[in-house]
Amino acid sequence: MPKTKKITLDDFRSSTSAFRQEEEAALKVKVVATDKPTCIFEKKHITETSDQLSKLKLPEYDEAKILSYVPSKDDELEKNQRKFLVKLRQVLVNNDPDSEAPHCERFVDDLLSFICDLAELDDGLELTLRPCNLKLEIEDYTFVAIADREGRRGQELTWIIQEDKHRKSSTYKHGDLQLACAMIAANQQNYNLLERIHP
Numbered sequence: 001m002p003k004t005k006k007i008t009l010d011d012f013r014s015s016t017s018a019f020r021q022e023e024e025a026a027l028k029v030k031v032v033a034t035d036k037p038t039c040i041f042e043k044k045h046i047t048e049t050s051d052q053l054s055k056l057k058l059p060e061y062d063e064a065k066i067l068s069y070v071p072s073k074d075d076e077l078e079k080n081q082r083k084f085l086v087k088l089r090q091v092l093v094n095n096d097p098d099s100e101a102p103h104c105e106r107f108v109d110d111l112l113s114f115i116c117d118l119a120e121l122d123d124g125l126e127l128t129l130r131p132c133n134l135k136l137e138i139e140d141y142t143f144v145a146i147a148d149r150e151g152r153r154g155q156e157l158t159w160i161i162q163e164d165k166h167r168k169s170s171t172y173k174h175g176d177l178q179l180a181c182a183m184i185a186a187n188q189q190n191y192n193l194l195e196r197i198h199p
Contacts, residue, residue, distance in 0.1 A: 015144040016136055016181035020172050027138075031176040052118040056084050067092055080118060087111040108163050112149070116161075121151050128152045132160060134185035145185035147178070155193055157186040 004025040012023055024031075032039075037046050055078060061069070066089050071082045087110055093099050094107045116122070122129035132150035136143045149161040162179035172178075 009138060009141045012138075012141065012143060015146070016178050016185075017144075017146065017175075019177050019181060024173075024177050027181075029177060029180050031173055031180060033176070050119060052080065053115070055081055056115075056118070058085070061085065063092065083114060084111075087114055105163075109148070112161065112163060116149070126153055132182065134182055134189060136181050136185040137188055143181070145178075145182045147182040150186070156190055160186055 004021050007022045007026055009026075012026070013019055016023075034040065058081065066085060069085045069089055071077075071086060075082070077085070087107070090107045091111050094104055116129055121127060129149060129151055132147040134145040134147070134150075136145040147160045147162045150157055151159040151161075160179065160182050162175045162182065
C-alpha cells in the first residue's frame with residue numbers, strides 16, 4: 001500500500017466533500033464502519049423505533065417486489081407504507097445507469113425527507129430540521145463542511161445526516177470523511193454558541 005503524501009493546511013482542498021486520503025491522514029480522522037447504534041450512543045440514549053417507522057419494515061418486499069410495486073387500495077398496506085414503497089422504488093430505479101435520470105440525487109432526498117417527517121425530527125417547536133451549511137475551522141483556515149441535513153434542539157445542533165446517494169458512488173469512503181468533518185464543525189459551532197451565552 002503506497003504511503004500517503006504529507007500535506008499542510010495550505011494544501012487542503014477548500015471543501016470537506018473533496019477531502020481525500022491526504023486530508024484524512026493530516027487530520028488523523030479514523031472512520032470505523034458500523035450499523036449498530038450501541039457503537040455510537042450509550043444505551044440510555046437509544047429509544048425504541050416509533051410505530052410509524054416500525055410499519056415501514058416490510059420483510060415480504062424484497063428488491064424485485066419493490067421494483068415491480070404498483071400501489072393499490074387492495075394491497076392491504078397503509079398510506080405511509082405505500083408512499084414509502086413508491087419513493088424507495090424511485091431510488092432503486094434511479095440507481096440503474098440506464099434509467100431516465102440516472103443518479104439524480106433528488107430521489108434520495110425525497111425519501112429521506114419522508115422518513116424524517118415520519119420520525120418527527122421537526123416538531124415545529126423545539127426540534128427543527130434544516131439544510132446543513134457549516135464551516136470547519138482549523139487554525140486560521142476555514143473549509144466548507146456541508147452535509148445534507150442537520151437537526152437542532154433550540155439553537156444547539158444535535159445531529160447531522162450525510163447521504164451516500166448511490167450504491168456505485170465514487171464519493172471518497174462513501175462520504176464518511178465528509179460526515180466526520182461536518183460533525184467536528186457542528187461541535188465547533190455549538191462550542192461557539194456556548195461561549196456567547198456563557199463567556
